[in-house]
Amino acid sequence: MPLNRLRALWLNLNASLWFVPTLMVSGAILLAFALIFVDVRISHDWLQEFPMLFGAGSDGARGMLTAIAGSMITVAGLIFSLTLSTLAQVSSQYTPRVLRNFMRDRANQLVLGFFVSIFVYCLIVLRTIRGGDEGRFIPSLAVLMGLVLALFSIGVLIFFIHHIASSIQASNIIRNATEETEAAITRLFPDELGQEADASDAQQLLDQAGELHWQVVPSRNSGYVQSVDEEGLLALARELQAVLRMEHGIGGFVARGAALLSIAPYQGAPLQLTDELLERLNARFGLGSQRTIEQDAGFGLRQIVDIALKALSPGVNDTTTAVIGIDHLGSLLAQLANRRLPAPLRTDQDRVRVIAVRPTFAKFVATAFDQIRICADGNAAVYQRLLTALAIIAQRTSMPERQQVLEQQRRLILEAAERTLGTQYEREQVRNRAAEVQQRRA
Incomplete structure (x- = not known):
C-alpha cells in the first residue's frame, strides 16, 4: 500500500471515536486475564493479613463487580450522549469544519475508552469467581484492581465534565485550531526548502513544458485531495522521461473521471496509459471525503474564518468572537509572511518533472x-481589527510582492468601511487606523 494511503488510513483512525477505546478495551481484557493468571498461581494465605482489602467472599466480590460494571456502562452511555450533544452544538454554533478536531481530541477518546474498558474488565473477572459447590475461587488481586479502577473513574468523570465545558468555549476552539495550523505551517513551510526551480528560470521552464503534448490522467475516485506523494510523482516522471502537471492542489475537490493530473513525454510518441500506469499515478494522491490539515494549512485558516463568519451572521451577531478569530488569523499570516513558500516546479537534470x-x-x-x-x-x-492584523503581518515581511498584497487588502477594507459605515465618527476611526497601518509599512 502506498505511503500516502497508509498515512490517510492512520489519520482517519486517529480521528475516530472507536479506535483508541478499542485499544483500551483490548488492554483491559489482557489485564484481567493477567491478574487472574497471577491469582491462580500464587498462594492466598497472606491475603488474610489484609482483611480490609481482600476480605470479601465470593458473593461480596460478585456484588461489587456487578455494581461497578453496571455503573460504568451507565456512565459510558452518559459520556457518549454528552459527546454527541457537544458535537451537534459546536456544528450549529460555530462550524462543522471543527468537528474533526473534537473527534480526534485524545482526552475525549481516552475517557470514552476508560469507562468501557472497566465494564469489560469487570465482566471478564466476574465469570471466574466461584463459591460454594462450584469450588471456591476468588481472584482477589483482580477484584481489588476493579475497585481501584472504579475509584479512579470518579476523578476521570470530573475531568471529563471540566474538559467538555472548556472545549466548547469559542476562544478555546479558535486557539486549538490556531495551534494545529501553526504546527502545519512549521511542518509544511520551513525556512529552508529542498531542491526547487530557481525563480529566474521559472518562466523559461514553464514555457518549455507548455509546448508538450499533454495527456489527461482521470481520477478513479471522488473526494478532496488530502495528501500528495510528490517524491513518488518525481520518481515516476523521471522513470517515464516525462513531465507531470497536477490539476488540483491540496484541498481541491476531484470528481471521479475528472482530470487528476496531466502527463507529457519529453521525447517520442505519447505514452500508453495502461491500467497499471493509471493506478500508479492515482496512488500518489490521497483522496478523502473532507479536507484535513496535515498537508493543508489553508484548511486551518478556513476553520477560523468559518467561525468568524458564523459570529458575524445576523442570527448570532457576536462581534467579540469574530474579533478573536481575526486576531488569530493575523497571527497565523504573520507566521507565514516571512517563510519561503515552495515553488510550483520540481526539476531534475535541468528539466521540469512535476508542475504542482x-x-x-x-x-x-x-x-x-x-x-x-x-x-x-x-x-x-x-474593520479596525482587520487593519490591525494587516499591520502585524506587514511588520514580518519586507518582500515587495507580499507588501503589495497587504496594501491591496488595506484599500479594500477602507473602501468597504467608507461604503457601509453609517456615521462620520466610525469612518474617521477606520481612516485613522488605515493611516497608521500605512505609516508602519513605510
Missing part, C-alpha cells in the same frame, strides 16, 4: 480576510 499546484501568500491572505470583510458590513470594530 502550490498555495501562494496572496491566496492565504484572501482566504483569511476576503469573506470576513464582505460580511462585516457596517461593523467598525471588525
Whole structure:
C-alpha cells in the first residue's frame, strides 16, 4: 500500500471515536486475564493479613463487580450522549469544519475508552469467581484492581465534565485550531526548502513544458485531495522521461473521471496509459471525503474564518468572537509572511518533472480576510481589527510582492468601511487606523 494511503488510513483512525477505546478495551481484557493468571498461581494465605482489602467472599466480590460494571456502562452511555450533544452544538454554533478536531481530541477518546474498558474488565473477572459447590475461587488481586479502577473513574468523570465545558468555549476552539495550523505551517513551510526551480528560470521552464503534448490522467475516485506523494510523482516522471502537471492542489475537490493530473513525454510518441500506469499515478494522491490539515494549512485558516463568519451572521451577531478569530488569523499570516513558500516546479537534470499546484501568500491572505470583510458590513470594530492584523503581518515581511498584497487588502477594507459605515465618527476611526497601518509599512 502506498505511503500516502497508509498515512490517510492512520489519520482517519486517529480521528475516530472507536479506535483508541478499542485499544483500551483490548488492554483491559489482557489485564484481567493477567491478574487472574497471577491469582491462580500464587498462594492466598497472606491475603488474610489484609482483611480490609481482600476480605470479601465470593458473593461480596460478585456484588461489587456487578455494581461497578453496571455503573460504568451507565456512565459510558452518559459520556457518549454528552459527546454527541457537544458535537451537534459546536456544528450549529460555530462550524462543522471543527468537528474533526473534537473527534480526534485524545482526552475525549481516552475517557470514552476508560469507562468501557472497566465494564469489560469487570465482566471478564466476574465469570471466574466461584463459591460454594462450584469450588471456591476468588481472584482477589483482580477484584481489588476493579475497585481501584472504579475509584479512579470518579476523578476521570470530573475531568471529563471540566474538559467538555472548556472545549466548547469559542476562544478555546479558535486557539486549538490556531495551534494545529501553526504546527502545519512549521511542518509544511520551513525556512529552508529542498531542491526547487530557481525563480529566474521559472518562466523559461514553464514555457518549455507548455509546448508538450499533454495527456489527461482521470481520477478513479471522488473526494478532496488530502495528501500528495510528490517524491513518488518525481520518481515516476523521471522513470517515464516525462513531465507531470497536477490539476488540483491540496484541498481541491476531484470528481471521479475528472482530470487528476496531466502527463507529457519529453521525447517520442505519447505514452500508453495502461491500467497499471493509471493506478500508479492515482496512488500518489490521497483522496478523502473532507479536507484535513496535515498537508493543508489553508484548511486551518478556513476553520477560523468559518467561525468568524458564523459570529458575524445576523442570527448570532457576536462581534467579540469574530474579533478573536481575526486576531488569530493575523497571527497565523504573520507566521507565514516571512517563510519561503515552495515553488510550483520540481526539476531534475535541468528539466521540469512535476508542475504542482502550490498555495501562494496572496491566496492565504484572501482566504483569511476576503469573506470576513464582505460580511462585516457596517461593523467598525471588525474593520479596525482587520487593519490591525494587516499591520502585524506587514511588520514580518519586507518582500515587495507580499507588501503589495497587504496594501491591496488595506484599500479594500477602507473602501468597504467608507461604503457601509453609517456615521462620520466610525469612518474617521477606520481612516485613522488605515493611516497608521500605512505609516508602519513605510
